[in-house]
Amino acid sequence: MTLADELSNPDRTRDALTAAHLYYMQDLTMDAIAHELHTSRSSVSRLLSHARASGLVDIQIRSPLDAPSRLEKEILSRYKVTAHVVPVPDHASDVDRLERVALSVARILGQYFDSNMTMGVAWGSTMSAISRHVIPKQTHNSQIVQLNGAGNMRTTGIAYASEILRRFGDAFGAHVQQFPVPAFFDDPATKLALWRERNVSRLIDIQAHMDVALFGLGSPFSEVPSHVYAGGYLEEADYASLSESRVVGDVATVFFRADGSTDDIPLNLRGTGPDFTVLRRTPRRICVVSGSSKLESLRGALNAELITDLYVDEGTARALIASAS
The missing domain is CATH 1.10.10 (Arc Repressor Mutant, subunit A)
Known part of the structure; x- marks a missing residue:
């Protein structure tokens, strides 16, 4: 509704x-x-x-004795990130794991977003799952802005990305700012030229002044394929380039290595996602992760200091702490 x-x-x-x-x-x-x-x-x-x-009532459970709470404290201590660990059985499939984490985020997203605010949203499997469950909340003078283009060689991507953004916009009564450009340009010079156009630079300026950014992590290793890797966005040469650059994941189609670095990754010169310096200036950066197959991507995003609030399933949180130890 x-x-x-x-x-x-x-x-x-x-x-x-x-x-x-x-x-x-x-x-x-x-x-x-x-x-x-x-x-x-x-x-x-x-x-x-x-x-x-409908979001009139928000129920939260806080226990200092349960495993998720202990993991949240360890993640805060190690990474200076506010973690929200979602209990999920170890035997759950990655599809079920994603759905449970997405539902948990959707039910409390209204705590982070209010009137007179701008929220940037990336498209992808995780955002699509969250958008289906967002609890309505009335706001005014608010807007949802698309973080990266969605077009590829097979489709404009407009229908896919706009449906995700529309659900967030409907839930909050917010104006939706779409970003109708390809996910990747063929030529970096084309991107630089288009970025100088006034209608595009206006959207980039909106992204630069976001109050909240909401994103998942793309990973070439995930059992639930990230949309950028499964939706026809990358060609064989692109995969080879990412492998040569030792890429472990992406945020809004901006690729990064295990240490969080993005420099000298050729595909980033053609990509349309926001530079990480823009994301780091956003006061609230909510990252949603499910499945231990995204562990390398999560560690890279943490090293890049992209996250202020992390929503993650219990198994992946345990693996994160174990890998740090």
Whole structure:
């Protein structure tokens, strides 16, 4: 349900808010709430469910004793990054692991984004999964900006990227700024020329003043293929070039090595993602990772100091700490 759908039914939203306040803030039972609101207990249950699903109520569990909390403290200590470790069974597939982590991010993303803010969003498998579950939150004068182009030799990429951005825009009532350029130019000189055009430089300026950046990590080793590696964006010569440059992953199609460096990687000269200096200036940089196959990419992104907030499954968090030890 979109934000517009929620706003079109203000009576239900008001009743859900009242029921939530009575239940969570005043500790009334559902029977007592039903009596006060002159309705049934089952109706109260549905109102509370609606309050959680629509973002009126945000439930968080904090325990200093569980394994995720210990891992979060270790990651903060080692990497100076605020980690949010999502419990996922070790036997879970990478597809299920991604879905669980994405759902956890989607449910609390509204804590990071509000009115008069700009959020940059990269496209890809992880962002697509998050976008399907974002909890609606009303904002005003806010915008979502696409971080990198999505076109390739087979498609413009507009339909794929715009659908992801549209879901975020609908959830927050935000204006969407698309970036209708290829993911990679054939010639670096073409990119430099286009970057001087006023309509393109306007978008690049918006990216330079983001309040929040939301991105996953691309990895050539992931069991859930990153879209840039599986969507026809790279040719055989590109893979050879990345291997020669010892690339371990990418953020918004900007490639990096294990030490976080990006210099002298030829494909970056043709890519359309934001320079890492731009990302580092963004106050809140939320990275979402699932699957230990992305461990090398995660360590590279940490070495590049791209992350302020990390959402990661428990198994990958354990592997990160073990590799650091």
